[in-house]
Amino acid sequence: MIAEIGHFATLLALAFALMQGSLPIWGAYKGDTRLMESARAFAIGQFLFVSFAFACLVAVYVRSDFSVLNVWQNSHSAKPLIFKITGSWGNHEGSMLLWVVILAFFGALVALFGNNLPARLRANALGVQGWISIAFLFFILATSNPFARLSPVPFDGQDLNPILQDISLAIHPPLLYAGYVGFSMAFSFAIAALIEGKIDAAWARWVRPWTLIAWMFLTAGISMGSWWAYYELGWGGWWFWDPVENASFMPWLAGTALLHSALVMERRAALKVWTILLAILTFSLSLLGTFLVRSGVLTSVHAFAVDAERGVFILAIMAVFIGGALALFAWRAPLLRQGGLFAPVSREGALVLNNLFLATAAGTVLIGTLYPLVLEALTGEKISVGAPFFNKTFGPTMIPLLMLVPFGPMMAWKRGDLLGTSQRLMVVAALALVTAGAVYWSFNGGPVLAALGVGLAVWLIGGAIFEILWRVKFMRAPVAESWRRAGGLPRSSWGTMTAHAGIGVVLLGIVSATAWRTEVITTMNPGETLTVAGNDITFEGVSPRQGPNYSEDVGQFTVRRDGLVVARLEPAKRFYSVRRQPTTEAGIKSFIGGDLYVVLGDPTGDGSYVVRIYDNPLVTLIWIGTYIMVLGGAVSLSDRRFRIGVPRRRRVVANPAPAE
C-alpha cells in the first residue's frame, strides 16, 4: 500500500508542477497578480508531495517490500539498515526521484523566502522551475517508475551493488545533486530575465547566493566521491579523469566561473549578458552530468540504445532545455541593457580573465569526455581519452589561472593598478620562490616541476593571507587599528581568502601525493616485515570474518616506527554472496606527513599474499583543502548583505566616469 501511496503522491507532485509551470507565467504575461502569486503555493505543494513520495520509497526499502520492482532489484533482506535506506537512491529510479525532491525543495525556499523579489521575476523563475520538474517527473513516471510493482512477489532481493554499500558513496549523490540542482535556480532566474527582457537589480542579489550554495554542495560532493574512489577502489589514486568524474567536474568549472561573474554583476552591474549565458551553460552541463551518469551511456554507448525509450527521453529533455534556453538567449539577450564599464586592468578585468580560463578548462574537459562517446557512436571505434590528454591540456590552462588568483582580490574595482599590486605582492612571490628553492634543495634536486608546484601552492595560500593583512594595514598601522579593521572586514572578504587558500592547500596535496608517492607491490609471507618510507610493516596473517551480507578475508598488518607500534591495519577482501561480487577494502592510516595505504591482494598458493603498499605524502590535504574551500563559501554566504564594489575614481574628479 505504501508503494501505491508513493506513486499517487508522485502524480500529485506532477500535477502541481504542471500548474506551477503554466499559471504563474501566464499570469505574469497577462498581469494577473493572483495567478502570479499562486506559484508560491504550487511550489510548496509540489515539494510536500514529492518529498512524501520519496519518504514512501525509503519506507518500502526499510521494510524490504519485494513486491516493489525497484526494491527487489537493489536491496536484500540481510542488508544493514543504513544501506537499505541509502539504497533507495543508489539506483537510477530512486536517484531521479531524489533529484526532483531537491529541485522542489529549492523551489519551495524561493517561494517561502523570496519576499523581496519583484513579483514578475519570482513568478517566471518559479514557472521555469516548474518546467524542469515536469520534465523530470514525467520522465520518472513514464520510463523509470520507482513504484513499479511485481507479482508474484520474489522471495528475496538481488542486493545493492557492493561497492555502493559504503557510507561516503551514500552521501555523495545527494551532495552532488544539491549542487546540480542548485544551478537550476540560476538557470531559472536567467530564463525568467530573458522572458521579461530585463534584469532587475534584485536579480544578481538572488543569483549569487544560490550559485554559491550550489557550488559548495558540488565541491563537497566531488570531494566525497574522490575520497571514496581513493579508499574503496584500492588503487591508491584519488582522481582518474574517469568520464563519471568529469561529468561532475564540468559543471563545477562552469559554476566556479559563474560564481565569479555573478560577483561582478552583483557589485558592479556589469557582465550581465555573459552571466546569463554562463548560468544557462552551467545548468546545461549539470543536466549533461546527471544524464551521462544515469543513462548508462558511459559504461557503453550501446547500453543507451538497449533502453531506447529512456535514451530518447533523455535526449529530448536535453534538447528542449539546452536548445530552448540558448535559442531564447539568442532572441532576447540583445534586449538586456549592458551595465557598468570598467578598464581592462581592474577587479572586473581579473574576473573576466578568470572566466576565460575556467570556460576554456570546462571546454577541454567536455571535449575529452564526449569525444570518445561521439567517435564510438559514429564509427564504433573504441578509444580512451585518459590522464595524458587532460594533463597536457587541463594543466596548462590551470597554471596561469592559479598564478593570477592572488592578483584579483588586490585589484580595485573599475580601475586597477597592476604595477602597484605586483609590488605589494613581491613579499609573497619571494616567499613562494624561496620555498620552491628549499624544496628543490632538500630533495637533492628533486623534480623541478614538483618544487615549482609547491611554490605555486605557497603563492596561493600566502597571497590569500596577504590580502587580508594588507586590508587591515598590518604593520602599517598600530595593532589596535589593524584589529579594529579586521573586525570590520566584510565576511565575504574572509570567505574569498579562505576559499583561495583552500585551492592552495589542494594543490599542495596534489603535487606532493603525485611527485613523492612510494608504491611497493610484492608478495609477503605471514611474519615477514617490509620497510616502506620509514614504516616497518609486519604481515601477521590472514583470517576469515563474516559480515551481515558478506564474508571477508582480513589481513593483519602491524606498522612500527623505530620499534614502536604506530598502527594496525586490516585491509580485507570481501565477497558479497548475493551479487557474487568481490570488493577490496584498503587499510589506511593517516599520519601528519601522509597516508600509509595497504591493500591485500590474492594468495599466491604457497601461503604468501600479494600486497600493495603505498605511501601518499600529504594526500589528505586534497580533501581538507576542498573542505576549506567549502568553508570559504559558507563564510561568504553568511555575509547576507548586498554589497557594492567601491569604484576607484580617476584622479581628475572634475571629469567623472561616463554615465551608465
Add this chain to the structure above:
Amino acid sequence: MTLWIFLALMAAGAGAIVLYALRPGALTMPEGNADLMVYKDQLTALDNELESGRIEASEADSARIEISRRLLAAQSEADRNPLSRPKAKSSAARAVAIATAGMLFVLVAYIQNGNPDLPGVPFETRNTDNPGEETVPQLLARVESHLLDTPEDGRGWDLIAPIYMRMNRFADAAEAFANAARLLGPSGMRMAGYGEAVAGINAGVIVQEARDALVEAIELDPTLLRPRFLLTIALEQDGKLAEARDAWRGLLSENPEEGPWRDVLLGRIESLEARIGDDPRPSQAQVEAAQDMSPADRREMVETMVAQLAARLETDGDDLEGWLRLARSYAVLQQFDAARGAVEAARGLFSDDDRAMARLADVARTLGLEE
C-alpha cells in the same frame, strides 16, 4: 479500501492547496519598485560602512555617486512607465475548475498506471498467512545449521538446493546439488539442477560444464523438459539458430497440450524465425571463415548456401519465409531472373493465401523485380 481512503485524503489536501494558491486577496509586492528598494538599501549599507570606518570617505563618495546615478535611472524608468498596477481578476469558479482538473488528471493517470489491488508485502510479514508454518528464512537457517553439523546428509542438500536456486544464490545451489548427487547418487533432477545453477553462476551463459550435466540429466530421466529447454537455449547462444528452432519445434510437437510452456515455445520459435528470416545469415563460424576468404571464394560460399536453400524449397515448398529469403539472396547476387523465378514459384504455391501474396508483392517491389 484503506488505500482509497488514503488517496482520497491526499487528493483532498492537494485540492485545498490549489484553492489556497488561487485564493482571493493574495497580496503581492509592488511591481517595479524592487530596483529602487535595492538601490536605497545599498545607500543605507554604504552609510553604515562609512560610519564604522570600514571604507574611506573618498571611496564612499564615489560609490554614492555611482549608486545615486543608478537610482535616478531606475526612478526615471519608473516614471516613464507608470505602473499600471495589475489587478487580480481571478474568480472562485476558475480556482475550483483548476483544482478539479488537476485532481482528475491525477486520478486518471493513477488508475491507468497504478496497481491499487496489489498489497504491500514487507519482508517480516512473509508467510504470516499460514501461522504455525515456518517462514522460509527460518527453514533455511535450520537446514543450514543442520548441514553444518552433518554435512554428509544428502537429503538435507536435496531439500536446500532448490531453495538456494529460487533465491538466486547459484553458487550455493550448485554446491548443494553436487553434494546431493555425490551422497545419494546422481539423478535427473539433481544433474538438471546442477547444470542450471552453473549457468546461473555464469550469468545465464550455458557453459560446457552445465551442458555436460544437462545431457547427463536427460540420460538419467528422459521425461525431464527443463534440461532440454536449457540445452536448446545453449544452441541459441552458439548462434545455431536453425537447429535451435527445430529443437523448439520438436519440444512443441511432443507437448501439444495448452499451457504456459506452449506460449514460451511459440514465442521462442517466432523470434528465431524473425532472426533467421532476415537473410540467409551464415553462422558465426562461417562469418569468421569468410573474413579470410578471397572475394571469389566468398561469393562461391554464398552461392552454395543459396543453392542449398533452393534445393530444399524444391522438395519442401511450404515455407514462405524460405522463398522470400531465396528471392532476396538472388537479388543480392544480382541474379534478377532467378529472383523473379523464385517469386513466381512461390506465387504458384501460395495463390490462395492473401497475406502471403501481399508479402510476395511487397518483396518483389522492394527488390525492384517489378515496375
